[in-house]
Amino acid sequence: MTLELAAVMRRRGLEVAFTVSPGETVALLGSNGAGKSTVVELCAGLLRPDSGRATLDGQVLFDLAAGGAGGGGAVRPDTFLPPHARRTVLLAQEPLLFPHLSVRDNVAFGPRSAGESRAASRRLADEWLSAAEVSELADRRPGRLSGGQAQRVAVARALAASPRLLLLDEPMTALDVTAVPAQRRLLHRVLFDRSVILVTHDPLDALALADRVIVLQGGRIIEEGPTRAVFAHPQTEFTRALTFGLDLSAGPAMPGGGPDSAPIIGV
Amino acid sequence: MTLELAAVMRRRGLEVAFTVSPGETVALLGSNGAGKSTVVELCAGLLRPDSGRATLDGQVLFDLAAGGAGGGGAVRPDTFLPPHARRTVLLAQEPLLFPHLSVRDNVAFGPRSAGESRAASRRLADEWLSAAEVSELADRRPGRLSGGQAQRVAVARALAASPRLLLLDEPMTALDVTAVPAQRRLLHRVLFDRSVILVTHDPLDALALADRVIVLQGGRIIEEGPTRAVFAHPQTEFTRALTFGLDLSAGPAMPGGGPDSAPIIGV
Amino acid sequence: AGTAGATPGTDNAAGQGETLTVFAAASLTETFTELADRFEEANPGVTVALNFAGSADLVTQIREGAPADVFAAADRSNMVQLSRDGLVDGSPAVFATNTLMIAVPADNPARITSFADLAAPGVDVVVCAPQVPCGAALPALEAAAGVTLAPVSEENAVTDVLGKVTSGQADAGLVYVTDVASAGDSVLGIPVPEADQAVNEYPIAVVAGSERARLGASFARFVTGATGQNVLGAAGFGAP
Amino acid sequence: MTFGVPRWTLILAAVGALFIVLPIVGMTLRVDWSRFGALVTSEAAVAALLLSLRTAAMSTVLCLVFGVPMALALARSRFPGQRLVRAVVLLPLVLPPVVGGIALLSTFGRRGLLGETFEVLGIQIAFSTTAVVLAQTFVALPFLVLSVEATLRASGARFEAVAATLGATPGTVFRRVTLPLVLPGLVAGAVLAFARALGEFGATLTFAGSLQGVTRTLPLEIYLQRETDADAAVALALLLVAVALIVMVATHRPRGLS
Amino acid sequence: MTFGVPRWTLILAAVGALFIVLPIVGMTLRVDWSRFGALVTSEAAVAALLLSLRTAAMSTVLCLVFGVPMALALARSRFPGQRLVRAVVLLPLVLPPVVGGIALLSTFGRRGLLGETFEVLGIQIAFSTTAVVLAQTFVALPFLVLSVEATLRASGARFEAVAATLGATPGTVFRRVTLPLVLPGLVAGAVLAFARALGEFGATLTFAGSLQGVTRTLPLEIYLQRETDADAAVALALLLVAVALIVMVATHRPRGLS
Numbered sequence A, B: 001m002t003l004e005l006a007a008v009m010r011r012r013g014l015e016v017a018f019t020v021s022p023g024e025t026v027a028l029l030g031s032n033g034a035g036k037s038t039v040v041e042l043c044a045g046l047l048r049p050d051s052g053r054a055t056l057d058g059q060v061l062f063d064l065a066a067g068g069a070g071g072g073g074a075v076r077p078d079t080f081l082p083p084h085a086r087r088t089v090l091l092a093q094e095p096l097l098f099p100h101l102s103v104r105d106n107v108a109f110g111p112r113s114a115g116e117s118r119a120a121s122r123r124l125a126d127e128w129l130s131a132a133e134v135s136e137l138a139d140r141r142p143g144r145l146s147g148g149q150a151q152r153v154a155v156a157r158a159l160a161a162s163p164r165l166l167l168l169d170e171p172m173t174a175l176d177v178t179a180v181p182a183q184r185r186l187l188h189r190v191l192f193d194r195s196v197i198l199v200t201h202d203p204l205d206a207l208a209l210a211d212r213v214i215v216l217q218g219g220r221i222i223e224e225g226p227t228r229a230v231f232a233h234p235q236t237e238f239t240r241a242l243t244f245g246l247d248l249s250a251g252p253a254m255p256g257g258g259p260d261s262a263p264i265i266g267v
Numbered sequence C: 001a002g003t004a005g006a007t008p009g010t011d012n013a014a015g016q017g018e019t020l021t022v023f024a025a026a027s028l029t030e031t032f033t034e035l036a037d038r039f040e041e042a043n044p045g046v047t048v049a050l051n052f053a054g055s056a057d058l059v060t061q062i063r064e065g066a067p068a069d070v071f072a073a074a075d076r077s078n079m080v081q082l083s084r085d086g087l088v089d090g091s092p093a094v095f096a097t098n099t100l101m102i103a104v105p106a107d108n109p110a111r112i113t114s115f116a117d118l119a120a121p122g123v124d125v126v127v128c129a130p131q132v133p134c135g136a137a138l139p140a141l142e143a144a145a146g147v148t149l150a151p152v153s154e155e156n157a158v159t160d161v162l163g164k165v166t167s168g169q170a171d172a173g174l175v176y177v178t179d180v181a182s183a184g185d186s187v188l189g190i191p192v193p194e195a196d197q198a199v200n201e202y203p204i205a206v207v208a209g210s211e212r213a214r215l216g217a218s219f220a221r222f223v224t225g226a227t228g229q230n231v232l233g234a235a236g237f238g239a240p
Numbered sequence D, E: 001m002t003f004g005v006p007r008w009t010l011i012l013a014a015v016g017a018l019f020i021v022l023p024i025v026g027m028t029l030r031v032d033w034s035r036f037g038a039l040v041t042s043e044a045a046v047a048a049l050l051l052s053l054r055t056a057a058m059s060t061v062l063c064l065v066f067g068v069p070m071a072l073a074l075a076r077s078r079f080p081g082q083r084l085v086r087a088v089v090l091l092p093l094v095l096p097p098v099v100g101g102i103a104l105l106s107t108f109g110r111r112g113l114l115g116e117t118f119e120v121l122g123i124q125i126a127f128s129t130t131a132v133v134l135a136q137t138f139v140a141l142p143f144l145v146l147s148v149e150a151t152l153r154a155s156g157a158r159f160e161a162v163a164a165t166l167g168a169t170p171g172t173v174f175r176r177v178t179l180p181l182v183l184p185g186l187v188a189g190a191v192l193a194f195a196r197a198l199g200e201f202g203a204t205l206t207f208a209g210s211l212q213g214v215t216r217t218l219p220l221e222i223y224l225q226r227e228t229d230a231d232a233a234v235a236l237a238l239l240l241v242a243v244a245l246i247v248m249v250a251t252h253r254p255r256g257l258s
């Protein structure tokens, strides 16, 4: 499941090109407003770039000539695959749980849309809810969840849809400190053999989960490479600030690692 | 500005009582769903407890008999001060910027409501926007902000309202790593001489900003005390997990502190 | 009369189960409902379906191809319009007349006793607009009485004039004799001697192209005949 | 709890409500109760009421079938001339009675635009119960379109986007996300459409005529009764009001998204 | 971009739109254009149009003044009998023409519930332009209340709560948060109310009467013209349609919150 993407979106000042290999997890880093959410929304099909081309496993996601939307004289016609046909799943920055469905039905929504039976979808949903440690909320309406609870359910919903490409925009937001290691373990298990783009502000998440990092600034890629290499030898001010106080001398940071393997962050 | 609060809210399984002294910053810690947001919303007047009493600086915020809303035979009539009369300000877990106002007018909303002139409010707003390092967004509509940008503006809007009691529900959410130290410095400066309740999942925020911590679990207070004392000798599993890997031997954690003063967190 | 489920325009075997569709002015609702019943009694197997609306409405409907067999109008001009379009079979027959009368609320608050009183200042008089039958006769009446009215409202239908008087909204109104009769004791009728100078005539005719022209003609004769005149006379209509 | 209801607005609200309630009460006081039972159970009244209920229900179904897609198209897509289309769709609101009927005759009447086509097909629309349903649908459709469109716009398209990224096809999104989210607006719109259809008068009279049991709905019966017996008309009007009230109280339950 | 519009709905939407558009077009085709200019510029027509515009504008203002508070009370507060109140407020929608007028007469008429009070106060409503405005307000108010209430419910009270925590009094919240957020619904409701007032016929006829320049609005003039000259009526109806279209296209711009 290789993602190849090149896109320009002028309204957001974005111009990027990169590739995600099969099974690879890429962390998208960058300061607020750098364009991280824009990139994942372009992949998901929620935004339409001005121009560019993206393919997933050879299938064209979009292919838009520089002439602009529906440009006249182009020989190649513009292509824009709608989100539901892309088999990508986006966990957006806000949980956006369906207010009219129970927590269980929210999580079962992806499997149902993929054609699973009602019973099978519910079973799947219950499995994912238990993996996200929120089984006891299954029958609630989203309006009656706390912020962190809603976020966990949203993660379960995204993972349950079992996509070709998983797009996670700050999946750890609002989680309490006791939940973070478990969540990281869950993601590590799930992301293992999938293509994933993970937006995060936490260098520990990147270290624990990502094979490679891409650093955005003002809509451009300013740094790119294997996670440990980039963090060990930061080239830009942003990555220096990010890794400042992070001790990379210890072994690979793994979920559930003890204090001896713990990197350090400055306040 | 002393806050004295005792409240029971059965629907959320909450029963708490605590005090915030003038100028004191209290960090509210606890796992997801513990009741932190409920407590600050009770203080702000967005929720009505089943029973309890709260005073701010001697002024009654609410005073509700156990008999239930408008209970019959009570001698003392029920009191419930509406939010706008409380002079408390709540930064909620979601930014909820007014979609129809520019970023500047969002921040100027509090001062305007307090009776400032239009020009003075705007000047104040610009000052707070620059303190939150988002001056360049002043003329945008909230719909055109990134997640972290919206969060910063929401913080500026809450601070600009200069309340007697400031209620901050996860003010650091969605902020990028380069912004966190600056934001912490800003809060430290602002919170210095105010009564503040700060909800957070980050022990570093608590260390850097709070004089005292209150730990909630299942709607009850399970631990309480000066920050450094609680963190140095955690009594509950939650605080142990929270402070796990946090090195408190170094001097007090202060915003802008160098790597030598940096505590450590486990992954 | 109009039985539920009767489908206008269905062409049943002649005689048995025939439905005659009669379009009649709304002011004829009561009398024509009774006449239809009597006609059905006299002609077993015949059903009369009645369609009531303002005369102008009915003209529009017939022009647009409504399945009418007989048309009874509340004035000549609507019938003339229809025959000008070639939609009338034969020549219309006048089957009733009506004359104007002053109607005042039962307690007669403005103490009206004559047509001349209507012109007094402060008296709210309501009349029909000149475009509608009950108003068309008014100028003739005014000329005959030598009085010019300054009405506060020129209504679209005589029903609306009567409504204003019964509700006490107006001090007086000019309506038909039959309206005063049907309004019972909620209004008081004051005759206008000059009213016979402006008589309104009600014509009836078979509609051109009707598949039941013979039955229609017999209904029209029934209305102009003795039974019809009895029923109409009882309601206050004048003889043709 | 609510925080944006200044007290002075409650006074204005009460005056506004009284302005509508008082006339309805006033009308009730005019009813001659000794005759009420007999008046509303007369053969003609019952036939008219049944016809009204039947045709209004059918019109409401037609409004739902065509109106929801129209609202969706207006709220969720962009096409040239959209504003003009929306304005035209609302026109039946402004047409005085009779004029609506003339407009319908000009299209579906025997001599209308489509009349001849229908005639060839052996379909007679004008002056039949079908015509009543069409007339009611014509005047009621804008109500449904408006209610649903407003709810669609207010609820926004964010949840639909989420559903699409989870792999739901447009059909699934429509069925499982859009429809349930706008359900309150949909019910409100359907009740309005039903109420409007129930009260329809002018277009029916002109386009469908007034034949007892076939096209004479309750409003037409009221109009006719008024020719001879104003009391009877008021009694029947009260019957209509009661029916409308029952339907509205039973079904109109708009809710917010929170 | 939108993700919940299945393609088959567009076909239904087009059929629905045609069902409304065709009769309007059909009506236009009936107009005798050689006489059109003369007909719509006749003294009676111009007087009726001006009166209609004036009274409809005044009714719209009254609807805004009383309707917005009513919508606020219905959407944002809870009180016993709320559902009944909402249903009653919607009743003018269902009243057939004439019946609305009878109801108004029973309250504001000379012998009505309040009529004598007004008489004592020296306020003469009968046969005046005021009566026209009252009749139009009576039938148009439900439209405004409904639109605004739906928008209020859909936009939710979250932003109002935020404003209150920032120290805004209910008055300030209403002015600076609630009103701007429901503005699209407000404008839509006002346009609807204006349109409905413009087309009002039955209640005006029964309650206010019909005198050129005083109470004879355009719909009444159309109805009257029809008695003698159907062509003239259609031409005037087209004038009414054109005015309504212009107003709607110029102002009706509903927008979502996104």
Ligand SMILES: Nc1ncnc2c1ncn2[C@@H]1O[C@H](COP(=O)(O)OP(=O)(O)OP(=O)(O)O)[C@@H](O)[C@H]1O
Residues within 6 Å of the ligand: A011, A012, A013, A030, A031, A032, A033, A034, A035, A036, A037, A038, A039, A093, B143, B144, B145, B146, B147, B148, B149, B174, B176
């Ligand atoms: N709806 C929008 N319309 C126009 N511009 C927008 C919109 N949303 C975001 N932007 C702008 O586009 C740029 C990229 O935004 P984006 O949301 O991709 O940032 P981000 O990297 O996700 O930031 P954050 O870490 O704060 O979430 C920013 O400058 C932002 O202000």
Ligand SMILES: Nc1ncnc2c1ncn2[C@@H]1O[C@H](COP(=O)(O)OP(=O)(O)OP(=O)(O)O)[C@@H](O)[C@H]1O
Residues within 6 Å of the ligand: A143, A144, A145, A146, A147, A148, A149, A174, A176, B011, B012, B013, B030, B031, B032, B033, B034, B035, B036, B037, B038, B039, B093
């Ligand atoms: N609107 C609501 N209605 C009913 N119950 C609610 C509602 N919101 C939250 N709850 C429940 O009340 C409890 C306390 O919720 P609260 O939002 O105060 O938690 P929190 O400590 O803020 O959690 P988090 O860290 O996830 O934000 C939880 O069990 C939650 O499920």
Ligand SMILES: [Mg+2]
Residues within 6 Å of the ligand: A036, A037, A038, A093, A169, B146, B147, B148
């Ligand atoms: Mg983002």
Ligand SMILES: [Mg+2]
Residues within 6 Å of the ligand: A146, A147, A148, B036, B037, B038, B093, B169
């Ligand atoms: Mg919370």
